[in-house]
Amino acid sequence: xxxxxxxxxxxxxxxxxxxxxxxxxxxxxxxxxxxxxxxxxxxxxxxxxxxxxxxxxxxxxxxxxxxxxxxxxxxxxxxxxxxxxxxxxxxxxxxxxxxxxxxxxxxxxxxxxxxxxxxxxxxxxxxxxxxxxxxxxxxxxxxxxxxxxxxxxxxxxxxxxxxxxxxxxxxxxxxxxxxxxxxxxxxxxxxxxxxxxxxxxxxxxxxxxxxxxxxxxxxxxxxxxxxxxxxxxxxxxxxxxxxxxxxxxxxxxxxxxxxxx
Numbered sequence: 294x295x296x297x298x299x300x301x302x303x304x305x306x307x308x309x310x311x312x313x314x315x316x317x318x319x320x321x322x323x324x325x326x327x328x329x330x331x332x333x334x335x336x337x338x339x340x341x342x343x344x345x346x347x348x349x350x351x352x353x354x355x356x357x358x359x360x361x362x363x364x365x366x367x368x369x370x371x372x373x374x375x376x377x378x379x380x381x382x383x384x385x386x387x388x389x390x391x392x393x394x395x396x397x398x399x400x401x402x403x404x405x406x407x408x409x410x411x412x413x414x415x416x417x418x419x420x421x422x423x424x425x426x427x428x429x430x431x432x433x434x435x436x437x438x439x440x441x442x443x444x445x446x447x448x449x450x451x452x453x454x455x456x457x458x459x460x461x462x463x464x465x466x467x468x469x470x471x472x473x474x475x476x477x478x479x480x481x482x483x484x485x486x487x488x489x490x491x492x493x494x495x496x497x498x499x500x501x502x503x504x505x506x507x508x509x510x511x512x513x514x515x516x517x518x519x520x521x522x523x524x525x526x527x528x529x530x531x532x533x534x535x536x537x538x539x540x541x542x543x544x545x546x547x548x549x550x551x552x553x554x
Contacts, residue, residue: 310359310393311355312388312390313377313387313389314388314389315350315351315388316384316387316388317346317348317350317384317385318346318377319344319347320345321343322345346527347370348525348528349529351374355504355506357504358504359520361506361523362518363507363522363523364512364523364540365543369528372508375397375399375508377389378391378506379391379475381397392472393473394469395422396422397475398463398466398475398477399475405458405461407450408449410446411445411446411447412437412446414461415461424469432468436461439464439468439494440460440463442457467494467495473505474504474505476505476506495518505519515536516537520535521533521536522543524542
């Protein structure tokens with residue numbers, strides 16, 4: 294069942310900043326475990342596999358300037374949806390349309406190379422987003438200042454703590470002036486002071502009309518950052534609407550499930 298309080302309306306492709314049309318993502322799993330003694334046989338014999346939908350016929354549109362959260366229990370398809378939105382994986386069914394510059398924080402340290410220094414990783418990520426070397430040099434000091442990791446900027450990433458990696462990753466993402474920022478729970482890492490610094494930066498981006506798409510298990514963070522929320526469950530979009538309305542319904546459903554023996 295799907296609920297929505299968002300009226301459908303015609304829109305040009307330029308207005309649909311991110312659009313999912315009947316999007317499905319299918320994964321496969323072995324129906325039985327292949328033991329070592331049967332390994333050779335498995336190489337020459339087809340092993341039946343169960344297929345399951347990580348996402349199933351999902352449709353929504355995010356317009357430029359909206360701030361949208363995705364909620365749902367573990368395994369509901371939230372991270373898969375973000376991976377599709379950022380272009381890391383293609384849909385198996387349906388279409389995903391996105392325009393503009395995307396900055397994603399889907400996994401701590403993703404997109405970074407452990408054997409490169411922090412400074413070198415800034416240039417690497419900027420080049421992947423289409424920045425010239427000169428353009429990267431112009432905003433480099435802003436990245437370093439925001440990350441506030443001192444001389445570690447010239448140390449290899451493998452020497453960083455998880456908090457330092459998060460600081461650099463977030464700083465790179467927001468200082469590359471993305472049209473939309475995609476975040477998957479990454480702000481749960483790091484000290485409180487830096488988290489507040491990140492929130493202030495996100496607020497600034499929102500005031501400048503940027504788009505935020507995030508996943509969070511924290512209702513307080515969802516309410517703090519987003520006016521609209523999507524609720525996913527078993528790969529299906531259950532509800533799409535005002536954050537307070539969606540969270541009230543979602544939290545009520547999760548409470549009922551905990552009471553079920």
